Amino acid sequence: MxxxxxxxxxxxxxxxxxxxxxxxxxxxxxxxxxxxxxxxxxxxxDAARLNKLVISASPQAAGDVVFSRDWLASQPKPSGNSEFKCLAEALYFEARGETVKGQFAVAEVISNRVKSARFPDSYCGVINQGTGRKYQCQFTYTCDGHAEVIAEPRAYAQVSKVARAALDGRAPEITDGATFYHTTAVRPSWARKFTRTARYGVHLFYRRGVQTASN
Structure with a gap:
């Protein structure tokens, strides 16, 4: 500059x-x-420094992550432990049809829960909280009575890369501390009690706190 x-x-x-x-x-x-x-x-x-400045100025880029399918396609095939598998599976069933940014936002909510004392302290724990009681769990796909079958391998490959980037801390924060979300297809009563922080695609994101007219 x-x-x-x-x-x-x-x-x-x-x-x-x-x-x-x-x-x-x-x-x-x-x-x-x-x-x-x-x-x-x-x-x-320095060319690298100039490139970094250009990328950081873009609304679709931050840190090491660019919110695009092309960026995800360029990433190597991810792998990991049970925490990685739990997060990738959750993103597949909860957000595989969402935009890339929306998928990262869902991953961030799960990560925020792991960090919060109100929820279990692991990704698998957060995702499977309440599982075993039909429709009483935190993530519906884990307790809706249907078998969890990954029938779209390409979609799973994409969300797996999102999961890996999120676990590695490469993704920027884009939900302003949200620990809840729902799709626009439903209107849960709890949403009126919390503050909406963001919307990506068909997902709305919330954090605890009273909703105000300015939110």
Whole structure:
């Protein structure tokens, strides 16, 4: 950014010089010299640093993650322990049809629960909380009475990469501390008691706290 400032300053000085003095050979030479100096300075900017600045300015990018299917496709096949498998499975059944950003948001809710004293302290624990009591669990797919069959391998491969990035801490925070979510297809009563923090695709995200008119 300092180079940009120098460039702006150089152009301003050159403009002032040309306005305040007649168009002489000396003035023209001074302006040309300033332009050459700036050109050399711009060439010294590190390409990696410049690329990082451009990426960070994008609303669809943060940290190591870019919220796109192309980015996910470029990532290596992920692997991991039971925590990884639990999160990948949850994303498959809860958000495989969601946007990439929406999938990361669902992963973040689960991660926020793991960090909260109100919920179990592991991904598998959070995801399977209440499992065994039909429709009394936290994640419906674990207690709806249907077999958990992964019938779309391509969708599972994608959410697995989301799960790996989330577990590795590579994903930015995008839900403002949400620990709850639901789809736009339902209107649970608890949603009126909490503060909505975000919406991605067909998912609405909430954190504990009273909903206000400004939210």
């Amino acid at each position: 300092r180079s940009g400032y120098r460039k702006t300053l150089a152009l301003a000085l050159a403009s002032l010089t040309l306005v305040a003095a007649p168009q002489t050979a000396v003035a023209n030479a001074a302006a040309e010299n300033l332009a050459k100096i700036e050109a050399r300075n711009m060439g010294k900017i």
